[in-house]
Amino acid sequence: MGVEGIGARVARKEDKRFLTGKGRYTDDMVVPGMKYAVFVRSPHAHATIRSIDATSAKSMPGVIDVLDGKQLLADGIGNLICGWMIHSKDGSPMRMGAWRPLAHETVRYVGDAVAIVVADSVAQARDAAEAVVVDYETLPVVTDTLQALSEGEPQIHPEAPGNLIFDWELGDAGAADQAIAAAAHVTELKIINNRLSPNAMEPRATLGIYDAGDDHFTCYTTSQNPHLARLVMSAFYNVAPENKLRVIAPDVGGGFGSKIFIYPEEIVCLWASKRTGVPVKWTADRTEAFLTDAHGRDHVSTVKMAFDSNNRITALKVDTIANLGAYMSLFSSCVPTYLYATLLSGQYAIPAIHANVRTVYTNTAPVDAYRGAGRPEATYLLERTIETAARELGVSPAELRRINFIRTFPHQTPVIMNYDAGDYEASLKGAMEAADWDGFAARKAEAERRGMKRGIGMSCYIEACGLAPSAAVGSLGAGVGLWESAEVRVNAVGTIEVMTGSHSHGQGHETTFAQVVAERFGVPIDSVNIVHGDTDKVQMGMGTYGSRSGAVGMSAVFKALDKVEAKAKKIAAHLMEADEGDIVIEDGALKVAGTDRSVPWSQVALASYTAHNLPPGMEPGLKEGAFYDPSNFTFPAGCYICEVEVDPETGQTKIVQFVAADDFGNIINPLIVEGQVHGGLAQGIGQALLEGVHYDQSGQLLTASYMDYAMPRADDLPSFTVTTSNTPCPSNPLGVKGCGEAGAIGSPPALINAITDAIGNNELTMPATPQKVWAAVHSAH
Amino acid sequence: MYETIYHRASSVAEAANLMGTAAEGKYLSGGMTLIPTMKQRLAAPSDLVDLRHIAEMKGIAVDGRSVRIGAATTHEEVATSAALASVCPAICGLASHIGDPHVRHMGTIGGSIANNDPAADYPAAMLALDAVIVTDRREVKAEDFFTGLFETALEDGEIVTAVRFEAPAKAAYQKFPNPASRYAMTGVFVVRRADGGVRVAVTGAGSDGVFRHRDLEAALAANWSPGAVTNVKVDDSDLLSDIHASAAYRANLVKVMTKRAVAAA
Numbered sequence A: 001m002g003v004e005g006i007g008a009r010v011a012r013k014e015d016k017r018f019l020t021g022k023g024r025y026t027d028d029m030v031v032p033g034m035k036y037a038v039f040v041r042s043p044h045a046h047a048t049i050r051s052i053d054a055t056s057a058k059s060m061p062g063v064i065d066v067l068d069g070k071q072l073l074a075d076g077i078g079n080l081i082c083g084w085m086i087h088s089k090d091g092s093p094m095r096m097g098a099w100r101p102l103a104h105e106t107v108r109y110v111g112d113a114v115a116i117v118v119a120d121s122v123a124q125a126r127d128a129a130e131a132v133v134v135d136y137e138t139l140p141v142v143t144d145t146l147q148a149l150s151e152g153e154p155q156i157h158p159e160a161p162g163n164l165i166f167d168w169e170l171g172d173a174g175a176a177d178q179a180i181a182a183a184a185h186v187t188e189l190k191i192i193n194n195r196l197s198p199n200a201m202e203p204r205a206t207l208g209i210y211d212a213g214d215d216h217f218t219c220y221t222t223s224q225n226p227h228l229a230r231l232v233m234s235a236f237y238n239v240a241p242e243n244k245l246r247v248i249a250p251d252v253g254g255g256f257g258s259k260i261f262i263y264p265e266e267i268v269c270l271w272a273s274k275r276t277g278v279p280v281k282w283t284a285d286r287t288e289a290f291l292t293d294a295h296g297r298d299h300v301s302t303v304k305m306a307f308d309s310n311n312r313i314t315a316l317k318v319d320t321i322a323n324l325g326a327y328m329s330l331f332s333s334c335v336p337t338y339l340y341a342t343l344l345s346g347q348y349a350i351p352a353i354h355a356n357v358r359t360v361y362t363n364t365a366p367v368d369a370y371r372g373a374g375r376p377e378a379t380y381l382l383e384r385t386i387e388t389a390a391r392e393l394g395v396s397p398a399e400l401r402r403i404n405f406i407r408t409f410p411h412q413t414p415v416i417m418n419y420d421a422g423d424y425e426a427s428l429k430g431a432m433e434a435a436d437w438d439g440f441a442a443r444k445a446e447a448e449r450r451g452m453k454r455g456i457g458m459s460c461y462i463e464a465c466g467l468a469p470s471a472a473v474g475s476l477g478a479g480v481g482l483w484e485s486a487e488v489r490v491n492a493v494g495t496i497e498v499m500t501g502s503h504s505h506g507q508g509h510e511t512t513f514a515q516v517v518a519e520r521f522g523v524p525i526d527s528v529n530i531v532h533g534d535t536d537k538v539q540m541g542m543g544t545y546g547s548r549s550g551a552v553g554m555s556a557v558f559k560a561l562d563k564v565e566a567k568a569k570k571i572a573a574h575l576m577e578a579d580e581g582d583i584v585i586e587d588g589a590l591k592v593a594g595t596d597r598s599v600p601w602s603q604v605a606l607a608s609y610t611a612h613n614l615p616p617g618m619e620p621g622l623k624e625g626a627f628y629d630p631s632n633f634t635f636p637a638g639c640y641i642c643e644v645e646v647d648p649e650t651g652q653t654k655i656v657q658f659v660a661a662d663d664f665g666n667i668i669n670p671l672i673v674e675g676q677v678h679g680g681l682a683q684g685i686g687q688a689l690l691e692g693v694h695y696d697q698s699g700q701l702l703t704a705s706y707m708d709y710a711m712p713r714a715d716d717l718p719s720f721t722v723t724t725s726n727t728p729c730p731s732n733p734l735g736v737k738g739c740g741e742a743g744a745i746g747s748p749p750a751l752i753n754a755i756t757d758a759i760g761n762n763e764l765t766m767p768a769t770p771q772k773v774w775a776a777v778h779s780a781h
Numbered sequence B: 001m002y003e004t005i006y007h008r009a010s011s012v013a014e015a016a017n018l019m020g021t022a023a024e025g026k027y028l029s030g031g032m033t034l035i036p037t038m039k040q041r042l043a044a045p046s047d048l049v050d051l052r053h054i055a056e057m058k059g060i061a062v063d064g065r066s067v068r069i070g071a072a073t074t075h076e077e078v079a080t081s082a083a084l085a086s087v088c089p090a091i092c093g094l095a096s097h098i099g100d101p102h103v104r105h106m107g108t109i110g111g112s113i114a115n116n117d118p119a120a121d122y123p124a125a126m127l128a129l130d131a132v133i134v135t136d137r138r139e140v141k142a143e144d145f146f147t148g149l150f151e152t153a154l155e156d157g158e159i160v161t162a163v164r165f166e167a168p169a170k171a172a173y174q175k176f177p178n179p180a181s182r183y184a185m186t187g188v189f190v191v192r193r194a195d196g197g198v199r200v201a202v203t204g205a206g207s208d209g210v211f212r213h214r215d216l217e218a219a220l221a222a223n224w225s226p227g228a229v230t231n232v233k234v235d236d237s238d239l240l241s242d243i244h245a246s247a248a249y250r251a252n253l254v255k256v257m258t259k260r261a262v263a264a265a
C-alpha cells in the first residue's frame, strides 16, 4: 500500500470544496435568460380536477407562462414509469396506474403537481401560483397500509381494483407450512416498518435549458444517476432523443435513494423551457421535499419462525403488505420484493422460507428505495423475530444466532441469493468483545440503583449490494442492466482522468477512486481527477445506489486500468528494449525487474502521445475504457450491539453504547468507510428512535417540517465503536463489498431489541418515542 | 415571503409612531418566529418595525432581588448574565436551552412572551415568578398577560418593553423537549418564596397555553419535597394531545418534571 493507495486513510479531496462553500449544486447554476418555476400543487389527497383557470395568474407581474397537464399531454410527453416489472403469483403483471407529470384529471396525494408557473423571480412565480384557480371535487381518502385493501375503501387507480398492485410470492409455501406444523416451537410476531422521509440536505432542484438553435436540451438535476435519467426521459417520456438531451448532475448534497428516481419536475421544466423559450429553474423548498420526495419503507408484516427441538430454525413464513403511495415510482416494485424477500434468510441456514408480498396504493407520497431499500425491512423483521425467539426459548440471543449461522460458503439460500463469503462468528465475537457483553449484568445492576432500566440488544445483518448482475436482475424483471462503465485517460504529462458512470453525492469517490489509480501507477491522488455526473463527459453509466460504486463502479475502473497498464508496459518495454513481461511498476516508474533500468510514468505517457517511438503497429495515446458487469451481488454482513438506558418515568431512551462490527471485504479508505458507517447508523437510529411520517385521516401530511419530523441530531447519538473483520469478496477484482447502507440496515433492530430488553415488553413499534416507550413500560407491569 | 417595508426604530416612541402609520405593521424582534412565518407566507405584514436597536429596551438590571430584563434582550444575554445567575439561576438555565446558538443570539424575551407559543419556555417562568410585563402603555401581571394559545393581553400596537420580577428563594425549570422541535413538550417552572408561597407553572402541555397547577402548588406549599408530588392527580382533560404526546403522557410529564424541578431547586 502506498501512502495514498488502497487501504490508506486519506482525507477526502472533495471536502475542501464542500467545507468552504465552494461546491457547485444545481441551484448554483445560473445561465443567461434563466427564469424561475413554482409548481401549483394539490392541497387535497384525492380529488377530481374540474377545471384549471390560470387567466389572472398569467397577467400577474413577471409571469411568463402558466402551463398545465393538458398542454403537456398534447405535446406528447409521457407518463412516469416504474422500471421493474413484477408479476403476481397468478401470473398477471403488476397493475400500474397512470402517473401524469402534471395531473389534469385526478390528484392522488397532497403535493401532486398540477401546473407550473414560470416567472422572472421565485417570489413572482409563487404569487402567481397562488392565483391559479383549480376547481377540485374532493374524493374519499385512504392513507393507511392495511386499510387500503379493505372492502369499501376509495379506489385510487382504475387499473388496480381494491388498490392492490400485485400479490407476489417467493419461496416454497408448502415446505414452510409443513415445517411450521412439525415445529417444536414457533415464534410469531407482527412487525411494522415505519414510513420515513429521506431528508437530503440539498432539496431537489432542476434547471431545464432548451436550445432552439440546435433543438437540444440540457438538464441540470439533483440526480444519483444522470445517465439513467437521460435514458428514461428519452425512451419513455418523449422529452428528446438521447443525442439531443444532456443531463448533468453536478455536486449533489445527499440522496439516500430519493434522487435515483425521475420525478415530474425535471421533465416539466425541460418541456416548459421549450414552450416558453427560456431556461427554467426549480428548487424545492423543504415543505415540498417532505411532501414529494419519495418516502421510504412502510411495511406491515406478520412472521412465523419455526424451530426444532435443538433450536435450529426450520422455517420462516412472512406475509407483508407494502404501501407504495399514490403512484409507482421508478423502482418501487423491486424494493419490497427482490431487494427484501431475497434477504429473509439473513445469516442463518433456514431450509424453508416463504414470503408473500402485497403492495397497495394509498393517497400518500410515492414510496421507493431509501438507504438500504428492502434490506432494512428484511433485517428488522428477522432480527426482531430471532431475538424474540431467544427470549421465548430461554436461550441467549448470541447462542441462538450461533446455532443457526451459515458456516460454509458459497451458500445457496431458498430465496435466490447465493452468499459467496462471510464469517458471521467473527463479527459476532468482535462485537461482543467490543461491547463488553459479559459485563452487561453488572452495568444493568448499577443502572437499576439509579432508577434506570438498562437493556442490550443485537442484530446480525446481512445485505446484498453491489447491484447487480445484469442477466440476473433482467430475469427478475428489471428494465435495465446494472453494470458500470469507466474510462481512464492518461494525459501526455502523466496526469490521469477517470470517467465513471458512478455518481458521488457524499460517498467520496473523488478520493477513493483516485486511490485505486494511485495504487496502480504510484502517482499521487492529486494528479488523478474523477469525472462523473455529466452525460456529455461520461459515455454511459448506471449511477450510485445499492452500495454499488465500490463493487461495480470501481471494478470497471480496475478493468480499464488493466488495459492502460498493459499498454504502458508495452511502451516501456519498447523504450528500454526489454521484455514486456519483465516490466514492473514501482514508485511512479516502469522498471525492468531486477535491474536499475526504469522510465518514469510521465515519460511513458508522453511517449504514447508524441508517438515518435512506439512499438510497431501500436496506436498512439493512452486511454482505455471498460464495462464491468458483476458476477454476483456482494454480501456485507456484521453484528451490531446497542446498549440503552430507559428512564421509566419519561420513557426517554439514551443510547449508552453502540458497537458496529462489519465485514466489508477489502477496504479502500478506512476513514471514508467509517464515515459511511457513522452516517448509516445515524439514519438507522433515526428510524428506530425518532423518525416517522404521519398523515391524518384526510391525507394531510402532519410531519411536513422539522417542527414535527424528528431528525437525529448529534446529541441523540453516542460515540460509535466501529470495527471490522473482513473476508474479501471473491466476486470482484478488488475484493470489496458495499458499506454505504449497512449502518442503516443493521441498526434499527439492535436498538429496538435493546429497548424491549430494558423494559421487558416486546410490544413496541418504531420510532420508539418517549411516549411509546413510557406506555410500553407501564403496560409491562 | 411577500414584500414588506423594513423600519428600524431607535426609541419606543418612534416605534409606536411607525406602527401607527403602517397599514398592517408588525413589530420585529429576533425574527426567529416572525421571519419563518413570513417565509411560509402565513404572515404578510406591510411593514416591519424593528425593536432590536432601541437602547431603553435592552439589558438586564439586578437591584438586590429585583430584576428587570429589557424586552429586546436576547436569550443568550439572559443565559450568560452573571448578575442574573447570582439571584435567579433558573431563568438563565431556561434561556440556555431555548433552540440552538443561532436562535439564542437572535431571539428575545420580549418576542417570546409577545408570541406566547404554547410550547415556549419563558411564559412558564413569567407565570411562576409572578412577573410584571411592562409595556409602553401599562404594566400587566403575567397572570393576566398570557390569555391563550398565541394570545396575550397586548392591544394593537402595544409594545412589551421589559419584564420585572422579584427573585424568589428557590426556583428551577425542567423541560422535556419535543424530540422534533425541541420546544417544550412539557416544561415546569417551580418557585418557592421566602414566605413559603409556591408557584408551579406548566408550559407545552395545556390546551389553552401556559397555566398554573394549583394542586401541585398546594401539595408543595404543604411539603416542599419531590415526594410531595407523588399523590397529586394531574387531570389530563385540559391537556394537549398530538402526534408527539397524548394528554395522558403529558399529564405524567407534568408530575415528573415538577418532581425533578423541586429536586433541582
Ligand SMILES: Cc1cc2nc3c(=O)[nH]c(=O)nc-3n(C[C@H](O)[C@H](O)[C@H](O)COP(=O)(O)OP(=O)(O)OC[C@H]3O[C@@H](n4cnc5c(N)ncnc54)[C@H](O)[C@@H]3O)c2cc1C
Pocket: B026, B027, B028, B029, B030, B031, B032, B033, B034, B035, B051, B071, B072, B097, B098, B099, B100, B103, B106, B107, B108, B109, B110, B111, B112, B114, B115, B117, B119, B120, B121, B122, B154, B158, B159, B160, B161, B181, B182, B183, B184
Ligand atoms: C429553531 C428554533 C428553535 C426554537 N426553540 C425554542 C425553544 O426551545 N423554546 C422557546 O421558548 N422558543 C424557541 N424558539 C422561539 C424563539 O425563542 C423565538 O426567539 C421567540 O419565540 C420569538 O422571539 P423573537 O425575538 O425572535 O420575536 P419575533 O419573531 O421577532 O416576533 C415574534 C412575535 O412577537 C411580536 N413581538 C416581538 N417583539 C415584541 C415586543 N417587544 N412587543 C410586542 N410584540 C412583539 C412580533 O410582532 C411577532 O408577532 C425557537 C425558534 C427557532 C427558530
